[in-house]
Amino acid sequence: MASNRLGRINEEIQRELSELLREMKDPRLHKTLLSITRVETTPDLRYAKVYVSLLDKQFTKEALAGLKSSAGYLRRELGRSLQLRYTPELHWQADDSITHGAHILELLSKLDIAEDDDEGTDAP
Secondary structure, three states, X not given: OHHHHHHHHHHHHHHHHHHHHHHOOOHHHOOOOEEEXXXXXXXXXXXXXXXXEEXXXXXXXXXXXXXXXXXXXXXXXXXXXXXXXXXXXXXXXXXXXXXXXXXXXXXXXXXXXXXXXXXXXXXX
C-alpha cells in the first residue's frame, strides 16, 4: 500500500516540476527542449531523484547546472503545492532512455524482415 502512495507522490512531483520548469527564466534551461521522464523518491520522502531528458545533448551539462542552481526555489514551490510533511531534496540526473529507444527503433527499421503475404489464409 505504501508503494502505491509513493508512486502517486512521484507522479505528482513530476507533474508539478514540469509546470514549474515552464515558468523558469534561467536561459540555461531554454536552450533545448527539456522533459522530466520520471521521479524516484526515497520511502522516507527526504530525497527525490529527478530524471531529465534533453533533446539536444550538447546542452546537458549547462541544463543540469541550471537545474541544480534552482533546486532550492523548485523545492520551496513543491512544498507549497504538495502539502507533504517533508519536501524531498531534489537530485537531478540526465536520462538517455529516449535516445536509447530511438537508437533501438532505428536498428529495428534497418532490419530487412520479409512480411507474410499469406497471413490470415489457411494454405496447405
